[in-house]
Amino acid sequence: MNALQANISGIIKSSVIDGPGNRMVIFFQACNLNCMYCHNSHTIGLCNLCGVCVQACPTQSLKIDTANKRIIHDTETCVHCDTCIKVCPENSSPFYKKMSVENLISEILEVKDFISGITVSGGEVMLQADFLVEFFTAIRKYPELKHLSILVDSNGNVGLDKWDKILDLTDGFMIDIKAYSPQIHKQITGFSNEKILDSIQYLDKKGKLDELRLVLVPDYNNGEDEINKISTLINKLSPEVRKVLIKMRKHGIRKKYTSLKEPNPEEIRKVQNRFKEAVISVFTI
């Protein structure tokens, strides 16, 4: 049917936290931001077959397959020590797989009776927007799947033309706002945020913004000025957009960022109160 493939870092067949109902979640490899608090930093980069992990693996479970430009992973001998992921200079992993639309469809078919829909997440899914077009079109055409809702969990860091490609095929988007000020955004993610702010407003205008999330990182994005700016932005959006305040957690973050601190109850309450003053109802998790 088509030759397009996506780099898939994982699939969860039952998730109750990635949108309404029971959902299958597909995680795409590679991201165009580099957040300090990323819990899955091995999904940020793409593998360049450098072989560092192959050398580092204590059980010799990895081999480079030069002909097919991929790494072969022996699941029998692997002891799940994660050394390979930790040593990878590319923030990548030897485990993600290339999958076709057909591969993914057959994964969904297995659980179709149990789910409300699917959520694609990352990494950054929009980097593989062309694949998404084919994938979502296939779902919409498939008689047993077309009723499923399709949600996209994105960092929003792409040009508006990318959204247009999949807008009509998608039920809703869940976008993170990491910070309002470009400087703070750069500190947290390594990149500026103009595209993200545009995307948020664009998706909202199109009636497709489901959820906006703010991950609270003390000493970075919890300042009064910052929260006020975010509130102003939120107040311009339609009130139906679900607003979620997420406490940054240090679980799984990279060594060099362990000095980050999780927000304490006082800091959370402060931000909650700011939102309250701005008449914004947020859900904290």
Next chain:
Amino acid sequence: MEDIKNRVREVLTDGCLDYKQKKHNLAYIAESTQAYPKVSDEAMEALADKKICDLFEGSAPYRPRYILPDYKLALKKGIKYLELDPPTDFDEAINFLSILYSYVPSITGYSVYLGNIDQLLLPFVADLSEESIYKKLKLFWRYIDRTLPDAFVHINIGPEDNIIARAVLKVEREVKQVVPNLTLKYDTEKTSDALLNDAIKTVFEVAKPHIANHNMITTDFKGEYGVVSCYNSLPEGGGSHTLIRLNLKKITDQHSGNTDAFFAETLPKYCEMTLDIIEARIKYLVETVKYFETDFLAQEGIIKLENFSAMFGFYGLAECVNTLMKNEGHDFTYGHSEEANQLGHRIVEEMKQHVDARPLPYCEANNGRAFIHSQSGIDIDVEETAGARIPIGEEPDIYSHINAVAPHHHLINGGISDIFHFDDTVKRNPQAVLDIIKGAFKKGMRMFTFNIANSEFIRVTGYLVRRSDLKEFREEGSRYGSTSFAANSMDNKNVDKRIAKRVNSNERTASQY
């Protein structure tokens, strides 16, 4: 005689039992003075070493184990024996039922079935407001919990969405009682998503109702059915004379030979033996005690002998499969490998064939055959997993779990249960549970029960206890008969580690004396 005297004395002086519980236990001792209904020596031996278990029904059955009165008929005709006229309004209907409940016999002394309560009360709603219905039901619920303090007491609602069903769920969330146990009959056509959603939110609070696959269960019965005690589905206006269960683990442990020999010799032999015991007990109840000629429920047509059958139960399928696999040199375990699951399925199918091939007297409700029942376990089951369940703590992911157990469900017309555990986060997303329940029913599951980790209620084999009640019971005894059963269960198994199964109640307590 000396022995009886000592047993009686032990009951009389047990500070953990209240007056009613003592009376119940004394009756059990008195019953045990009678000779067991006549069965072969081999069958008596199997009962003694628990290859076959009669669930402490007693040696001289003088009442059926499960009675499901036709409450609808009773409300319509009134009851002469109790000098009750047909009720004319909501209050009278509740009062009528409250009185009748206390006269329905069972093994535990408390009725295992209180009716499809919304269907029973709807004709009496008239112009009552939602508020006043709620208030009346709340008092009714308090009455039930305080006077029928046994977690096997079971009430049903559904399948249609209605004001009573909604009020029941609201009361449940509010009063947070162990009793009554509750089942919602779910029908893909008749039950609204909103009602199912309300039920799911109620489970979040009080670990009930169970959700029954009404479309499926209803085809197994000629008339109406009820879900009673621990997931037993039985005909209304009738019930089950007895429930005898086959311990698949024990018979496999003692089986020498390969799997083929198990199917050719051991399994049929013990199925027949179980059915022999069932037959002897039915005859004793019907012919010697003449229960159906003498009890007012039967005399007044509230129950009818033709609506009765018996139950052939089994448990320990997981251990049976694993042992047979091991004996054949395989490392396949039940719930985790296709081969093991297939073998489990074959065992259930064969049992069902034996049960269906054996005519039994006074079992007209199921065309002269017993209902087969995947028995959800009791406190003494230390080594055996309930029914056809996957052992606690070994459950695979939810889809594999459902796929492993669902194929049994259509065969088990007497009721089967599996318990699924959800993380606390699902409370924010009840729709997710709704999706999974619908999927499970599509896959052919008969009953869906789930729990939230760390809930205040603990599901023991088939019923609930409050975490705090358990603790108290160990120290000073509990108002609930079933708590002592649960305490034993909790001590025997890590049930509060994973929250687990569902049990029967006082019969076991009585047998300890």
